[in-house]
Every structure is written in C-alpha cells, then in structure tokens.
Amino acid sequence: MIFIEIVKMNNDVNKKLLHKGVKPTSMRQLVYEVLDKQKKALNLYEIEQQFDNVDRSTIFRTLKTFQDNCVIHRIDDGTGAVKYALCDENCTCHLGDLHIHFLCIKCGQTHCLKDMPIPKMDLPNGFLFKSANFVVKGTCPKCS
C-alpha cells in the first residue's frame, strides 16, 4: 500500500485529498489549507502570496490536479484571473453541485453562494446543458 504512512498521520487534510483520489504531497496539503482557511475564492496570484518561496507553476499544476479530481472548482468572475474554491466533501462536480457565485464590485472578493444552486433551465431547441458559470455582481454584506 502506497499511502499507509501518510494516512497514519491522521491528518484531516490528507484524508480529504485521499478521499478525492489525490496523493497528498506537502504542497497539495498546504494549498488545500490556504483555500480552506479563506472563506472566499482565491486566484493563482493570491494563493502564491500565501507562500514565501513556492513557484507559480507548481501551484498552477497543483490547482490543475485539484480540478481534475474535483477538489476545487474554478470560477470565472470576469476580474481577469480565474479564482478557485474548495468543493464540498461530497461534491462530484456534476450538475447538481453547481451553484451561483457572487463577486463584490467594491472589495473584489468572490463568494460561493452554496445555497443557490444553478436552476434547471429550458434551453432553446437543440441546445444541450452540460455545465454553467453564473456570476452575480454587486456588493457583499461587508461593503453594502
């Protein structure tokens, strides 16, 4: 067995990564923790700022791995840089898990509105729904 030693550490983050099928390296653990601590979505630059000497490409590829394994989801909020937020533990990154995101035009923070799922829609004839990126813009509770 590959991961026995790491699992023995009984570390929550490692367990969660394993549960999603991602080998929990130290970088991955740290990036996960950064995203977990923040209650908002972060872009690549903001994550990079949380570290002293970690290369951007490493974080970039870590995030890619996370996306491929439904650890995080990406949010195009129109600010120019894609943001990332942790998926729920039982998220499968399928339709039912999609929710609306909110970008505050004052502070720039982007929040997951997990209570607001993407509604079912009747698309025009011939259009097939696969995924969606719904971003509402306005002011957040702190800035309103």
Next chain:
Amino acid sequence: MIFIEIVKMNNDVNKKLLHKGVKPTSMRQLVYEVLDKQKKALNLYEIEQQFDNVDRSTIFRTLKTFQDNCVIHRIDDGTGAVKYALCDENCTCHLGDLHIHFLCIKCGQTHCLKDMPIPKMDLPNGFLFKSANFVVKGTCPKCS
C-alpha cells in the same frame, strides 16, 4: 450640423450608431457590420481577423466606445478572451436587458439567448444585486 452628410447616405448602420450617440466613422461602421453579420459573439482577435490591416488597438478602442454607448455588450464565457455581441436596438444595458449566454464546448461559439433573461433572485442577506454574467456551457444545435 455635424452628421448631415453621413445621414444622407441613408445607411442603416450609420443610423443605428447615431441612434446610440456614436459618431459613425468608417472603422466603427465596419466593426458594427462584422458583429452584425455573425450570429455569434466574437472576441477581439476574431474581429481583427476580419480585416486586413487594422490595428488591434483601434478595434479595442472602437469596442470600448461601443460598450460605453450600449451598442454592444461583453460576455465573459471563460474561454480566456472576452467576447462581444450587438445589443438590441432598444437595449439600455440595464438589468432588464441582461440575458443568459451559451458557450458551445465543441465549436467554441457563444450565442446570446435573448429569450432567456437573467431571472430575479433572492440573494442571501446583505448581498446587493447590480449585474450578472450567466454562461451556460454545452453543445449547440449544430454540434448536438
């Protein structure tokens, strides 16, 4: 009077630009026509490709002028480049005019679903709605 001569040309595009308060230069007319002919939204690069020798910055500033005057609206469909599509003639670029956009993940084309307005939403406490960017991804009639 400034625009008499141009108006006399009795050109539809010029009339439409004037109606939105944009002085109809030849570049603006051409860019408008490019967007009008396509039934899909185009990004800066795609528009540039329609011309032989027009600078990107010129088109960029033309598009900016168009946005400022509600001639076109921008669409962040997550493909990396912002796309642009003509507004309806009576569009005021306010809330009621917002609609859902559709990105085909096979052909990459983005369409305005003008019959699908952004629905009213009850946001969580403290969140104020100002604008929205809703993009549905899937396959379009041609690719389904």
Next chain:
DNA sequence: AATTGAATGCAACAGTATTGCAAAGATTTC
C-alpha cells in the same frame, strides 16, 4: 485655408496562463 479636436496606427508594455526541461523526491523492483 488655418485651426482645433477626435480617431487611428504603431510600438511598447503589463498581467495572467502555460509549457519544456532538469532536479529532487517518492515508489517499486530486484
């Protein structure tokens, strides 16, 4: 025709995303 202001083209630059390659680390095989 001269003057003024707006629009355009050129060039350079900034920010984000992405890749190739080599070094370091982890895992498996013998």
Next chain:
DNA sequence: GAAATCTTTGCAATACTGTTGCATTCAATT
C-alpha cells in the same frame, strides 16, 4: 538496501490577451 522508474517540483522562457503613450492622420469648425 541499491537501482530503476515514475511523479512532483522549481526555474526559465514564452504565449496570449488586454492596455496605454505618442505621433500621425482625418474630420469638423472657424
């Protein structure tokens, strides 16, 4: 436990999109 193999990481370079400064051209006014 050492060698071989595969994965992850760091460095460097690059691509792509968006944006701005400045000089020139073009249109409108005097």
